Amino acid sequence: MKLGAIARPSAAENGQALAWAAEVIAAERCALQAFEAVLPPALADAVAVIAGQASPLTCLGMGKSGLIAAKVAATFSSLGTPAFPLNAGEAAHGDLGAVQDGNVVLLFSNSGTTDEILRILPVLKGRACVLIGVIGRPDSPLGRAVDILIPACTAGEADHIGMAPTSSTTLQLAIGDALAVAVSRTQGFTRGDFLRHHPAGLLGRQSLAIRTLMRTGEELPMVGPEAPVADLLAAMSAGRMGAACVVGACGRLLGLVVDGDIRRHFQSRRDVYDTPAAALMQPHPRVIDVTATLGDALLLLREHESGLLVLPVTDGEGRLHGMLHAKDMMHG
Known part of the structure; x- marks a missing residue:
């Protein structure tokens, strides 16, 4: 159905819908805040037990709580603790064999x-x-039967009839995430470990070596420090990166020139054509080590507030090995 064919709600109806949605979010937030205000010591006990186990963790539930258990199991596995979900109904019909x-x-x-x-x-x-x-x-029977009890009490559900699992499952999910993250940190799980667990998609690509993505050879725009602007512009145009590296003896990176550097030089009314590349370059550009990964490069992009688009790739001696453009990082 096309959007134009949908009967649009009135302003009053929109306002009512937003008010109802806000009530749900507020109720679920209150459940989280109440739990956070009095964190049970049992949380720390649970973290120690889970972190110390050798076998995969079983996350058990039924119905909506079973869905939460499945998500929490996935989070544990993602963060370095092998875990699997177990539906309580199926467990009684043979799946209990997975629990040792x-x-x-x-x-x-x-x-x-x-x-x-x-x-x-x-x-x-x-x-x-x-x-x-x-x-x-x-x-309750289960509350009294477990070895470690983490009370997940709520004042009530967030729906208008107070019956649908909403606040309760939100709190369960938050507790499960808190346990998974705390266990992961206890075990010293790292960002590199996380990437090795996610070989597909953007997460998986973040483990790619910079060497496999950087521009090298004829694709690498670079000039010497005394190169005239004509040569500098030619290198930048050929490289199609909006930038060029200025390289000195032994291939060491001296600086970086981007389009904006040349524009600013023009605006200062200087005779840009008599200016060598060394006078236009940024002498201390942001660089990335040749041993880094795509994830490291993306982190640099996010941290740089001035819209970083290119990264020269250097080694420990400052020698230039290549250059990365933002589009290489996204589509490499």
Whole structure:
């Protein structure tokens, strides 16, 4: 259906919809703030247990809490702690075989009375599993049964009838993320480790070596320090990067000239054609090491507030190896 064919709500209807949405967000924010205000010591206990385990973490739940368990398992795995989700309903029909003796099980339940989890609880205890519960009602069968209890209490759900899992699942998700990040930091998980876990997409590309993306040889615009502006402009035009490197003896980078440097020189009413490249260059440009990765280069781009578009690639001796343009980083 085309947008034009949709009956557009009135201003009053828009206002009402936004007010309802704001109520939900406010209620969920309050649930998070209330938990943050009194962080249970059990969080630290759970982090220590999960960080110290050798086997994959089991994230268990049912219904909406089961969906949260699946997402939390994915976050743990992404941050260096192997984890898998287990649907409590399927567990009773054979999937419980994935849980071995002594495994750590992180289970999610708002009511603390989830029948499907209670049904398999004796089996988990019989296998000496360590049970960590993110439970909405601590004084419940599940709340009393777990080894480490993380109370996930809310004043109520955020929907207008107070029944749909909203505030409760938001809090469960936040607690799961907090555990995953804290465990990851405890284990010394690094940015490099993260990239190795994500071989596909932009995240995966960030582990690419700069060497494989940089412009070299005839594609690398560079001139000597005494090069006249005509040669400088020719190099910049040929390189199509809007910049050229100024290189001295032994291939060492002396500076960088970008389009803006030449424009500013013109605006100062100087005779730019008699000016050597060395007088136009930026003598201390931002560079990146030849051993760096694409992720390192993207981080530099984000940190530089003046709209960095090119990065000369140098080694520890300051020798020029190549140059990167922003579009190389995005599409290389």
